[in-house]
Amino acid sequence: MWVLVSMFAAAFAASPQSLYVEGLDHARAGRPAEAADAYVSVLEAGGRDPAVYHGLGNALWRLDRQGPAMAAWRRGLRLEPRNGDIAANLERARRASRDHLQSPAPAADLYFWQGMLSPRDSGLLASLFFALALGIPVMRRFRRHAWTLRWDALLCAAVGILLALSTRAALVTDASVVLVVPEVSVRSAPGPDGVELFVLHEGAEVRLLETHREHHLVALPDARKGWVPAETTLSTDPSAPFPRLALVKGLGTP
């Protein structure tokens, strides 16, 4: 019975596409709060698309929620690094930030192409090259004397390995968060016992090094480090849930 009810509910539930269109309609009608709510629903329904994060960031920006808006745009940009519109919006928000921080660098200089590719893109390319590396010997069964195929398999395997390594580097080293509260003290240890090192403001983009006891150890581009409460930040990982609390101004303040 429960299965039947679930199937019935799923059949009539709004699709991510229709929810996105609904969010767009709200945004165009000047209702950013409803638009943001619809976009979060799209994400919860599995539609983690750069366009959704783009729209969500726009709606949050209209709601004067700079930090969450920047987090949403950062997520969108990680899914589609070549999206100039999201990059322009993010750059504009950065100019409005109180903390003048250097923009986050690409995942690794060694894997320069990762600046143009999302982990999904590079992962798919790696998979394709591995498929080619395995498929070329199959082709050689039919074209034994095709000398071009002799080295191609090795080359494809090498490219596939490089792409896999760069994908891994992008996934592992690009962990960062955005401050979503007006002001937070960065301390030398988790909790109020730590010495207050410096103060960050909403919209500050910092690298996430470690999480411990509901606190994040974050690092600034100039290598300064410190602990902040986890609820004062929002992850830039597009796979992470986007809390509805972030839509409400004032919540999340420690």
Added chain:
Amino acid sequence: MSVFLLILALCCPAMAARIQVQVEESSLVLGQTVTLEVQIIDGRVTGVPEFPVGAGLRARYRGQGQTRSIINMKTTQLVRYSYQLTALTEGDWKVGPFDLDVGGQRLTHPPLLIEVTAASKGEQEQVSVRAELSDEAPYVGELVTYHLAFRRQVDAHNIRWTPPETPGFIVEPSAELAQRDRSQINNGVETAVLDIHLPLRATGVGKQTISPAVITADLPAPPDPRTGRRPVDVFGRYRLRSKSLPTTPLAVEVRPLPSAGRPPNFSGLVGAFTLELAASDTTVVREETVTVTVTLQGTGVLAGFVLPAVADTDQYRVYDDSPTVETIVTEAGVVSKAVFRRAIVPLAEGTMTIPGIEIPVFDPAQGAYVTVASPPVGLRVLPGVASGDESVQRFSTGQDDRRRDVEALGDDILPAPGDITVADRTFAGALPVMALLPMLPLFGFAVLGVRAVAARRRSDPWAELASRAVPSAADQRMAMISSLFRDAAALRIGCTPSEIDKNRLEPLGEAVVALYLDLESARYGGGAAEGLVTRVQAFVANRGTI
């Protein structure tokens, strides 16, 4: 003599810190450069050690190094200060005394005596350096050329020069140093000459001495006095020796500009100048632009010079453009050229005259103030309707582009796209595809493997024999197993089934021969047939053996 001379002085034996001074050679040939080292043992000085050097020598600091050694469990620290010592004038000269403050202690070292002798005549003839000034009694503000000529009749490598110190002069920044290589033949001997022309501007009045410039080059070592031949290396090339050749110092007297006859509007230019003025057109429409080009050329410095201003009148307005100034150093001296462009916009019709330009300058050749002038320019102005401002704008930009930048009124974020299909575009969302893609070739491998196995099975004759069905009818069964045995035996022996007989089967063993005889007996002689099917099938299954 290329051995190191060690001159050691233990100044304060009771104290730990010591000074050592080492010079590569104490007897130098004119122009020779050697290394001098001041060594501080177990101590430190503040800054670089300074010491007096004889007038015929020049010492230049090159750098320092530090070593630490442990001997008999005792650590010794050695700080080396290196100097390049160049012999400039013949005679006996002193370097030192060395009076240094080493960690609060006052340590001294006696002076070194350096003997400088002239180079051999043959060497002097082969390599020489000479310097001269284009004017040995210049006026202040005058531009002169310091000319250095390095002549050699032997190959010289890695040639570099140290400019002279020029008190009372500054190196003119608007002109670049000129350097030229040439060759000349004197009495049938080819001589290579390097000419260096350095532009100097006289700034300090009075007697001045320009110190020697030094040319340093790698030259072939002098001939061995015993053999009369130059030493060569293992490859047969002349051994090279770094040699410094100083010029003689130059005595100069810089004269002040005379106060007598100095015009009140003196431009400050010193040199011989000419002035030219040319108009782009002598007929112009009212409020159109005519460009007047003023070219001032001469032997003085023109960088920073500004044309005398011309005030606007009711008849015309004047707009000056930025001038272009070029200064070239040649063998004949320094030549400067400044080109000024002046836009004239006539405001009234008829005939008008643009006044000429007068520039009072000081001519060193005449030793007096002169005025260089250009004649006035006459213009005929025709009636017109053009706007003066637009004309001037065209003049200043050099193109007739009236477009303006798009004016920004505000700034906002860029909207999200509408025509997209929403999907999970995260890395996790693409994982199934990433996993499946490499599986496709694996599937191909599997298909190929199955095909290969099937092909192998199809081509195995023993498998084919083993798969033959045995008929149920007794006569047919007997014929079939007899045929099966023959085929199997033929396959084993490598002959045709019809060639099978007892003799051919003997190599396969007695049991096979017995099976053959039993089959023949059962088929043609009425022998017992029991068990023959099983025995033949076993023979086939064992690939022709029992």
